Amino acid sequence: xxxxxxxxxxxxxxxxxxxxxxxxxxxxxxxxxxxxxxxxxxxxxxxxxxxxxxxxxxxxxxxxxxxxxxxxxxxxxxxxxxxxxxxxxxxxxxxxxxxxxxxxxxxxxxxxxxxxxxxxxxxxxxxxxxxxxxxxxxxxxxxxxxxxxxxxxxxxxxxxxxxxxxxxxxxxxxxxxxxxxxxxxxxxxxxxxxxxxxxxxxxxxxxxxxxxxxxxxxxxxxxxxxxxxxxxxxxxxxxx
Numbered sequence: 001x002x003x004x005x006x007x008x009x010x011x012x013x014x015x016x017x018x019x020x021x022x023x024x025x026x027x028x029x030x031x032x033x034x035x036x037x038x039x040x041x042x043x044x045x046x047x048x049x050x051x052x053x054x055x056x057x058x059x060x061x062x063x064x065x066x067x068x069x070x071x072x073x074x075x076x077x078x079x080x081x082x083x084x085x086x087x088x089x090x091x092x093x094x095x096x097x098x099x100x101x102x103x104x105x106x107x108x109x110x111x112x113x114x115x116x117x118x119x120x121x122x123x124x125x126x127x128x129x130x131x132x133x134x135x136x137x138x139x140x141x142x143x144x145x146x147x148x149x150x151x152x153x154x155x156x157x158x159x160x161x162x163x164x165x166x167x168x169x170x171x172x173x174x175x176x177x178x179x180x181x182x183x184x185x186x187x188x189x190x191x192x193x194x195x196x197x198x199x200x201x202x203x204x205x206x207x208x209x210x211x212x213x214x215x216x217x218x219x220x221x222x223x224x225x226x227x228x229x230x231x232x233x234x235x236x237x238x239x240x
Contacts, residue, residue, distance in 0.1 A: 072087070074204045173185055
């Protein structure tokens, strides 16, 4: 058993671990591009809900970058890097607020037949299903954290994003707010939080097994580098 765990989780070189950390932090940085992609993905999800289209919902999950700040937050907790945790929470909070604003506006503008709106079945699932959704989220978070550390598995991340379904409940909250339907809103919030907790918990386990806890200096350097890049981009945009 120990040999199998070592083969799975302790087979990365220090260079590969450092590159994985830099990649996670880069993709979770609070850039304008990140927030734009996040807003576009939940807008698509809102229209998928309004049009009752599973295909549109799947498409919205494929372009959503919301997994990365959650993975980054888990990494920050494991390395006990307060700055990384703060940045990850900032990215997650800001993207959530922008998403809710966008989807609430879409709900106000495009939901004409409020009584005929079809809410995704898993949003209306009872609280008894919460444990199973938490297990699914934990499995997806485990897969996401594992894949981000393995370059040859990065292609599986879109599938992970679909399986965890973070974007549809977030979009449903906004649409529910536009309808003043607090049952829809509360159910969607519960599912969203369950998914977040499941992802964070399992991602922390993966990073612990991979011994990322000793990589605080690497995370600090990666954060500093990202801050320099963002500051440079902001300066160039201001002066252009």
